[in-house]
Amino acid sequence: MHPFNYYAPETINEATEILKKYGDRARCLAGGTDVLVQARGEKFELDAIVDVKKIPQLTKLEWTDSHLIIGAATPCHVLYEDSKVCDLFPGIVDSAFLIGGIQIQSRASLGGNLCNASPSADAICSLIVHETTCEIAGPNGTREIPVEDMCTGPGKNALENGEFLVSLKIPLKKGEFSASYERFIPRNEMDIAVAAVASSLELSNGKVSSCRVALAAVGPTPIFAKEASELLVGKEPTDENIKKVSEKAKDIASPIADMRGTVEHRKDLIEVLTRRTISKALERAGG
């Protein structure tokens, strides 16, 4: 492995300076469950690893009146061990509980899952259906982008030179809201999704006032299936209406065929998983 420097900055400014200095020869380190495996496999050459866990904003869970702010390097177990997070962010918790096994969950973060930008990443679709905003810091200050704009291709994200992800800001829903995430894997655990779906919905007077569906492993990035989601808004969440959303999600999916699944198999899985995750979100929301 190419020798590299290890930095553990304690402030956002210090981190952006190091990242800017090294450009694409530097990588952030959160849990390290992707980046260290990739560095060892010589997927890229590194001159610097920037461990972001000593920056206080990166590992905190902060509640405001309107949002939960999750530090980008917060490990998965912190999320599913928090009963308030479990109550209010069920889709996120489904994902955090699925990533690897317990050892991985004790290190791996949602920020790392997102920045790694794998099309089959288990957290990204849940972040999308929970309407997450990415809080980014860089040499020119801070900026925010919707999480669905973060992944730009397999392994590629929207961060510019010197920028890094500070936190994930997720709105608190006051009404009858819930979400769910499910993936299909050929084995029972520790595998990469062949196809996966997250869905969320909010109810008002028995009708769906908002709905979001996101698809994983069926395109070069996780997909926010906006046109499918909109089909349920203003409607009653009947089996027939949910079926229409599932069929649209199947149309939107554009998977490749590989050793893990054919195009047809993956598209069929998307239809089934969309139906299941909407039904689960509905049940959780009390509908």
Ligand SMILES: Cc1cc2nc3c(=O)[nH]c(=O)nc-3n(C[C@H](O)[C@H](O)[C@H](O)COP(=O)(O)OP(=O)(O)OC[C@H]3O[C@@H](n4cnc5c(N)ncnc54)[C@H](O)[C@@H]3O)c2cc1C
């Ligand atoms: C045995 C095993 C099983 C796994 N199972 C799953 C699974 O079931 N589902 C799944 O989705 N993944 C799985 N993974 C992959 C990995 O665990 C997850 O993607 C995890 O969420 C990555 O988080 P991390 O904190 O370890 O990221 P890291 O490895 O620290 O970082 C990942 C990438 O994001 C960048 N990065 C990290 N933090 C920031 C930041 N704040 N700002 C900018 N860039 C940043 C890094 O530079 C790197 O490129 C598995 C990995 C292993 C080794």
